[in-house]
Amino acid sequence: MKGRTTMTSVITTDQKEPQVREGLARVVTGAIAFSSRGDADVIRITEEVRENVRQSGLRDGIVTIFAPGATGAITTIEYEPGVVQDLQDVLEAIVPTDRAWQHNINNGDGNGHSHVRAGLLGPSLTVPVVGGRLTLGTWQDIVFCDFDARPRARSIVTQVMGV
Numbered sequence: 354m355k356g357r358t359t360m361t362s363v364i365t366t367d368q369k370e371p372q373v374r375e376g377l378a379r380v381v382t383g384a385i386a387f388s389s390r391g392d393a394d395v396i397r398i399t400e401e402v403r404e405n406v407r408q409s410g411l412r413d414g415i416v417t418i419f420a421p422g423a424t425g426a427i428t429t430i431e432y433e434p435g436v437v438q439d440l441q442d443v444l445e446a447i448v449p450t451d452r453a454w455q456h457n458i459n460n461g462d463g464n465g466h467s468h469v470r471a472g473l474l475g476p477s478l479t480v481p482v483v484g485g486r487l488t489l490g491t492w493q494d495i496v497f498c499d500f501d502a503r504p505r506a507r508s509i510v511t512q513v514m515g516v
Contacts, residue, residue, distance in 0.1 A: 381409035414515015426474035
């Protein structure tokens with residue numbers, strides 16, 4: 354079958370022997386759309402990613418979560434108010450909003466800090482999928498961080514690949 358790839362995945366969980374899943378690899382692309390407040394808004398998207406994995410019908414593989422644009426990032430944290438505030442405080446300390454950013458001097462749009470913060474955290478995350486489930490830890494959530502200086506409509510791309 355021209356253009357098709359056969360994928361084998363080896364699955365290990367909690368001291369069990371590796372299991373092998375074989376079949377034709379599939380790629381299912383989805384999206385998550387929402388509005389954000391900007392200014393280091395941290396938005397939990399774990400359930401939406403889980404739903405995209407469920408809708409893909411794939412049991413074993415990976416899901417990549419990607420934030421198009423230059424002022425947003427994807428990461429994992431324990432999503433509770435204290436950790437969210439700590440993350441925002443640390444980013445303000447190391448990438449302060451009110452610094453004289455060259456980007457602001459060149460473009461006058463006031464979001465130089467946004468680009469640097471997004472660059473530090475990165476635009477994507479990949480999570481293994483085993484048995485149709487994300488392999489996140491107990492307190493681990495997937496979040497989108499909007500560092501832009503204004504509210505925005507956002508769309509995140511998910512891509513589930515596997516068998």
